[in-house]
Amino acid sequence: MESLEERLHDTKNNRIPTIQEVNKANNKEKMAQIDLKRFCKKNNYVIYDNFYRDEIKRTLRRDSGLYTYCCLSVIFSFILGLFIGVILMGSNPEIENNLEVKPRNFNNLNSIKTEVKDKKDRFLAVSFTGEHSKYDKEIYPKGLTEDMKEILKDNKDSHHKHSISNVNISFVPNDMTVLYNNIYWGNEVENSMPQGYGENTAEIWESYVTQSEIIKMETGCGRMQNRLVTFRDGIQACVRYRQNTDQIQGEIFSFYVGRLLNLTNLAPSVVKVVDLKDKLWRNVANDISVAQWNTNRAVVLTQYIPSLESATIPDIFKPSSRHLNKYDVLKMSQKDNGTDTPKQLLIDKLKTKNVKKDKDMENFDHIVMKLIKKTIKELLELAQWSDLIIFDYLTANLDRIVNNLFNYQWNVNIMDGPAHNLARKMDSGLLVFLDNESGLLHGYRLLKKYNVYHSLMLDNLCVFRKRTVDSLRNLYDSQSVKTKLSDIFHEKNNAVIRDILPPLPDKNAKILHERIGKVLSQIEKCEQIFR
Structure with a gap:
């Protein structure tokens, strides 16, 4: 240089x-x-x-x-x-009041999304993935109608007294009845059941989706091309998109079967067609393109449920025992109440006062006992499991318990893990039956291979919810399950949807009717065994 x-x-x-x-x-x-x-x-x-x-x-x-x-x-x-x-800001209550952010005692929040436009548009949407003993039930977008709040919060504040009907027994169940007529859950369990998603929630959800518009789509809600969508007021939904219409049919018709059985464990769902001209989809045209969705396809929009945790298979249904009957219920009731024999156990079939205690325990047909909260919680879960086993048997759902049973031959620890496609609401204890797309169509095609696993759970179940049994008997005796499902399908879906999404085939409706008969046969068998 x-x-x-x-x-x-x-x-x-x-x-x-x-x-x-x-x-x-x-x-x-x-x-x-x-x-x-x-x-x-x-x-x-x-x-x-x-x-x-x-x-x-x-x-x-x-x-x-x-x-x-x-x-x-x-x-x-x-x-x-x-x-x-x-x-x-976290230590200043005046600032919190100005922002109107109510929840403060959450542990391990997975995500908290806030959006503040003006006072009417403020909302807080929360998703959980763990234990939260101080969960605030009143978490939902502000400005909603009371009807929408009801299907979002799902708590035990709105109790309905369980009514006993068509029971041909001398004993009349009361509010402390744990079990009656040998095979039915009593009022102490039924009256503590979580509210769930009742008769009118489907109509409320259908009306809401029809009048709303989606402003955001993001990945979530399971595998492949499913999406989590957010409506303008902050409500969210899981959208199920599949290339195969069988899975869309399976999802929505399984939901309809749940309605016919009066099950409250399935979140409200509705079918819509992807049409960019529809105000429901017009704001997310780019997101639809990114998701590689085809237009003019039927999708299922299911109410997104926050505050869910995984649910495990109860010990009583694991291979070491795998049965649920009145003796199991009695044992659980006695164990957690610290007594060998329940003082208020009523035994109707005693012939003399000198019958031995062991004989007394074999002859009871109902249990009346004041249970502690821990025991009630355990029995509430088992009562919902009795509905789940029936529901999955009827629809031949492959993606839940059958998945665990089938894979048990290779992995003996799989029964100790979370149940597939099953979750529990942390605020109420409600079991939510998720992702039922394999039901009624795909599952029926594979009955020869997997029916043994469906029957395995049903054959060991001998305690039932009375209202579920009544619904099954009404459907079977009237031979109306095909007609009722067809009526619901035509009532809920317009001609455009019906042109894209076929109804449930006649042969599948026939198989469903036959499986209802098999469930009723199991109930009658239990009545004979434990009378």
Whole structure:
């Protein structure tokens, strides 16, 4: 590289700079580029372009370390200030009241989404994935109708007294009845059942979806092309999209079967067609393209349920025991109440006062006992499992308990893990029967291979909910299950949907009717065994 003396030239006097001038220029080389340029101009020196560029590079290298240090200092100060601000806001109740963010005692929140536009549009949507003993039930978007709040909160505040009908026994169940007529859950269990999604929730959800519009789509709600969608007021839904219409039929017709059996464990669902001209979809056309959805396809929109945790298979249904009958219920009732024999156990079939205690325990046909909360909680779960076993047997659902039973031959620990496609609401204890797309169609095609696993659970069940049994008998005796499902399908879906999504085939409706008969045969067998 050339020296500075060779690059500087006195243009005015056409001479070489003196030693003093060169030394002065060397000192100026340490200055910023603008100072060097000013020095050269003042002394009538011309600096060549390549030397000027070299000087800029040296200046930038010299200052880059200082610049990086300044940036890091600013970023660190911002983060520290933000952290202090969050702490101050969290400890100031006045700020919380102004923002109207109510929940404060959540543990391990998975996600909290807030959106504040104006006072009417504020809402908080929360998703949980663990134990939360202080869960606030009143978490749903503000400004909703009371009907929508009812199907979102699902708590035990709205109890309905269980009524006993068509029971041909001398004993009349009361509010402390745990079991009666040998095979039916009593009022103490029935009256504590979570509210769930009752008769009118499907109509409320259908009306809501019809009048709403989606503003956001994101991945979620299971595998493949399913999507979690958010409506304008903050309500969310899981949308099931499949290339195969059998799975869409299976999902929605399984939901209809649940309605016919008065089950409250299935979230409200409705069928819609993907049409970008419809106001429901027009705001998310780009998201639909990204999801690789085809238009003019039927999809199922199911109410998104927050505050869910995984549910495991009860010990009583695991291979070591695998049965549920009145003796199991009695044992559980006695165990947790700290007594060998229940003092209030009523035995109707005693012939004399001198019958031995062991004989007494074999002849009871009902249990009346004041249970502790822990025992009631366990029996509530078993009562819902009795409905689940019947529901999955009727629909031949492959993706829940059958999945665990089939894989048990390779993995003996699978029964200890969470049940597939089953969840529990943390606020109420409601079991939610998720993802029923394999029911009624795909599951029926594979009955020869998997029916043994369906029967395995049903054949060991001998305690039932009376209203479920009554619904089964009404459907079977009237031979109306095909007609009722067809009526629901035509009533809930317009001609456009019916052109895209076929009804339940006649042969499948026939198989369903036959399986209802097999469930009733199991109930009659239990009545004979435990009479």
